[in-house]
Amino acid sequence: MPHLFNDDFIDPSFIDSIKRASDLEQLRTGRHIVRDNRGWKTGAIAVRELWIVEIKPTFRDHSCLAMVHTDHGRNAYFCVSQQSTVLLLGPFGVDWPDPVEEVLQRFNLWSARNEISIDGIAYSFFVDTGDVQLAASFINPRTTALVSLEKAFLHVATTLSANDSTNVVKEYLQDWVPYVYSGPPF
Numbered sequence: 001m002p003h004l005f006n007d008d009f010i011d012p013s014f015i016d017s018i019k020r021a022s023d024l025e026q027l028r029t030g031r032h033i034v035r036d037n038r039g040w041k042t043g044a045i046a047v048r049e050l051w052i053v054e055i056k057p058t059f060r061d062h063s064c065l066a067m068v069h070t071d072h073g074r075n076a077y078f079c080v081s082q083q084s085t086v087l088l089l090g091p092f093g094v095d096w097p098d099p100v101e102e103v104l105q106r107f108n109l110w111s112a113r114n115e116i117s118i119d120g121i122a123y124s125f126f127v128d129t130g131d132v133q134l135a136a137s138f139i140n141p142r143t144t145a146l147v148s149l150e151k152a153f154l155h156v157a158t159t160l161s162a163n164d165s166t167n168v169v170k171e172y173l174q175d176w177v178p179y180v181y182s183g184p185p186f
Contacts, residue, residue: 009126009135010054014064018077021086022068029130046071049129051100053153056122060175065157067098078160078169089160099152108145150180
């Protein structure tokens, strides 16, 4: 199967930040060798699934939210452009219900609306399950499927913010949440 590459869809600086924070040489499913700062093998980890979304509001810096599912648990990552900090939350247990995974299991790709917007929030989204790779982009979701996906992203970010001592996620949510619930002016 030909591979999609997440840095074709998500800003490569976000991908690099999350790779560094997760100790992965590549942000992909499969077996990964973990190495120390000398390059010596210290272990291995199997990434079962992952998803990454770049959040691109017209009114704020872009950000990135990611979830990496491994045999040992699930880790969530959040970073904002122009900042060097990548926040990590986890590991959640392997049984933790990832809200994005739940939405994708019933996702309807065949929804459409005939509106054009010049203001709002665009999303670039990448999923890798090992069996399936999916890349999608959408702006100002209004269909049931896309609104559910956007709210699942918000749920993960809100969960992250509860343990964010830097307040980076909380500050980002102050602009993101009201915009999602009030919608852009059309």
